[in-house]
Amino acid sequence: DRGSVQNSPKSYDVEYLMPVSLGTPAQQLNLDLDTGSSDFWVFSTLLKESMINGQTLYDPNASTTADKMEGYSWKITYGDQSYSSGDVYVDTVTIGDLTVSTQAVEAAREVSEEFTADSDNDGLVGLGFGIINTVMPYKQKTFFEKAMPGLDSPVFTADLKSGAPGRYNFGYIDDGAYTGNITYVPVNSSDGFWSWVSPGFQVGTTGSFNNTRIHGIADTGTTLLLLPEGVCEAFYGRIASAKYDASQGGYTFECNDSTTPDFYFGTGNGQMIRIPGSYLAYSKIDTSSLRCFGGMQSDSGVGFTIWGDIALKAAFIVFDQGSERLGWAEK
Ligand SMILES: N#Cc1c(N)n[nH]c1N1CCCC1
Numbered sequence: 001d002r003g004s005v006q007n008s009p010k011s012y013d014v015e016y017l018m019p020v021s022l023g024t025p026a027q028q029l030n031l032d033l034d035t036g037s038s039d040f041w042v043f044s045t046l047l048k049e050s051m052i053n054g055q056t057l058y059d060p061n062a063s064t065t066a067d068k069m070e071g072y073s074w075k076i077t078y079g080d081q082s083y084s085s086g087d088v089y090v091d092t093v094t095i096g097d098l099t100v101s102t103q104a105v106e107a108a109r110e111v112s113e114e115f116t117a118d119s120d121n122d123g124l125v126g127l128g129f130g131i132i133n134t135v136m137p138y139k140q141k142t143f144f145e146k147a148m149p150g151l152d153s154p155v156f157t158a159d160l161k162s163g164a165p166g167r168y169n170f171g172y173i174d175d176g177a178y179t180g181n182i183t184y185v186p187v188n189s190s191d192g193f194w195s196w197v198s199p200g201f202q203v204g205t206t207g208s209f210n211n212t213r214i215h216g217i218a219d220t221g222t223t224l225l226l227l228p229e230g231v232c233e234a235f236y237g238r239i240a241s242a243k244y245d246a247s248q249g250g251y252t253f254e255c256n257d258s259t260t261p262d263f264y265f266g267t268g269n270g271q272m273i274r275i276p277g278s279y280l281a282y283s284k285i286d287t288s289s290l291r292c293f294g295g296m297q298s299d300s301g302v303g304f305t306i307w308g309d310i311a312l313k314a315a316f317i318v319f320d321q322g323s324e325r326l327g328w329a330e331k
Contacts, residue, residue, distance in 0.1 A: 001150045002171035003098025007033065009163060010120060012283045013309055014223050016160055017120060018168060021094040022105060023063025029056050029122035033168055034221030035158075035194050035319060036306070038133045038142050039076050040093075041084055042123035043115075044107035051111050054119035058107055066091040066105075074106045074135045079302060082114040088135055093143060095125070098170050100147050104140035124221070127156065127319070132192030144170070144321060154322025158220055159331065160313040162279060178316035178329035183271040187324045193217040194319060195304070196326050199268060201227075203235050204261030209272075210234065214265070216305025218317060218326055224282065225275070225310040226299035235263055235280075235296055248285055248293060255281045255292040263296065265311065267328035274330065275314040282310065 007016040017030040022042065029042055043055040060066040066089045075085035086109035093103040108123070115121065125143055126133070133139040148154045151171030159166040159177050167177070188195045198214040214228065232251060236242040238261050242253035253260065260277035267273060282295035295310040318327030 001098060001147070002152050002169070003096035003147075004167055004169045004174075005096030006165050007160065007168055008165045009161070012223075013160075013162060013313065015118075015121065016166070016220065016309065018095065018125075020125065022058050023060070023091045024065040025063075026094070027056075027058055027063065029058060030120060031123050031125045032121055032221060033125045033127055033158075034219070035127045036217060036219035036221040037076065037078065037124065037126040038128040038130055038192055039074060039106055039124065039126045039135070040103060040140075040143055041074065041076070041086070041106035041108055041126075043111070044086065044109075046086055046107050046109045047111065051116050053116050056122045058105065058123075060089045060091065060105075060107060063091055065101075069104065072135055072137065076134045080114070082112045084108050084111040084115060086110065088140070095143065096168070096170065098147055100143055103143055103146055104135060106135065127220075128194065129189045129192045129321075131189075147171075148321060155318050155320045158312060158317045158319065160220065160309055162313050166313075173318060173327075178331045180330050181271070182316075182318060182327040182329040183267045183269050184318075184320070184323075184325045184327045185268045187320075187326055189324055193219070194326060198305075199266040201231055201234075201266065202264040202272065203238050207234075207238075207261070209264075209266070214305050216299070216307050218307050218312065218319070220309065220312060222306045222308030223310070224306075224308050225280075225296045226302055226306040226308065227296055228305060229298045229300055232296055232298050235261070236294065241291070242294070250297045251294040252285055252291045253281070253294060254290055255284060256290070265307075271328065273311070273315045273328055275311055279310055279314060
């Protein structure tokens with residue numbers, strides 16, 4: 001079996017949403033596929049009105065195939081301190097023509113203000129590893145883990161684009177979606193993340209390659225690229241107008257600074273992925289400013305590097321759960 005679904009970026013590519021069908025008759029919600037977490041949770045009719053702001057709600061009582069998992073609950077807190085919690089139902093879920101008939105759907109009773117404020121986002125499909133699923137008393141499998149046995153190949157791929165729709169594919173690799181070769185690197189899933197080691201980086205075409213191993217995770221649910229302080233300093237040191245601006249909480253530089261170099265990261269076997277300098281001028285710090293907030297920021301608050309959407313949208317990525325490895329290709 002296989003599946004393919006379009007993803008659509010919200011403004012500034014802050015997140016990417018995809019249509020998902022839940023229950024019978026189908027209820028369509030727009031969800032955020034997040035490889036940095038492993039709960040499948042949705043806005044639901046269980047929520048207090050005050051926590052809803054335009055989102056589409058999953059109504060388990062309107063689904064003939066929904067069964068409540070009595071005595072089960074969930075509560076998740078993300079790295080940015082946003083959170084959600086609620087009850088658990090088993091129901092049928094279809095993403096891009098791929099159906100899982102008994103998916104644990106985590107119906108929210110409570111969401112933090114960040115989620116309430118994000119009116120286009122109806123919930124998350126966590127496609128990290130199931131060991132970090134928060135359902136109690138027994139953790140539940142991710143959508144991919146449920147689908148995997150029936151797939152042609154135990155992989156899913158992410159093709160995120162800058163300011164344009166892309167695709168998530170399940171169970172196969174679309175050889176037309178990338179250029180050159182796919183370089184595979186081993187994944188350590190013991191923390192539940194798609195953790196891998198980059199051999200290093202290069203700033204611009206003239207800079208030398210810096211052989212410094214960077215431990216990090218491939219995370220579709222994080223907007224920016226969070227890298228070690230030293231890497232940020234090497235990159236921003238090459239941009240004339242760049243500075244660390246404590247009032248903005250990060251590096252900023254003039255959006256049109258022509259000295260902005262591309263950023264390359266190693267994936268192994270000498271292969272590098274090129275992130276265009278333009279991706280790193282993330283967003284204007286305010287409407288009247290000529291300065292942009294950098295798409296690359298320090299990972300010092302996190303403890304490991306997060307290869308978020310800024311990096312992922314420069315590549316075609318194979319999340320190979322069958323072999324616990326990541327495949328990187330240019331496109
Ligand atoms: N923080 C954080 C975070 C992450 N590292 N991956 N996904 C995240 N979120 C998904 C919804 C809110 C935050």
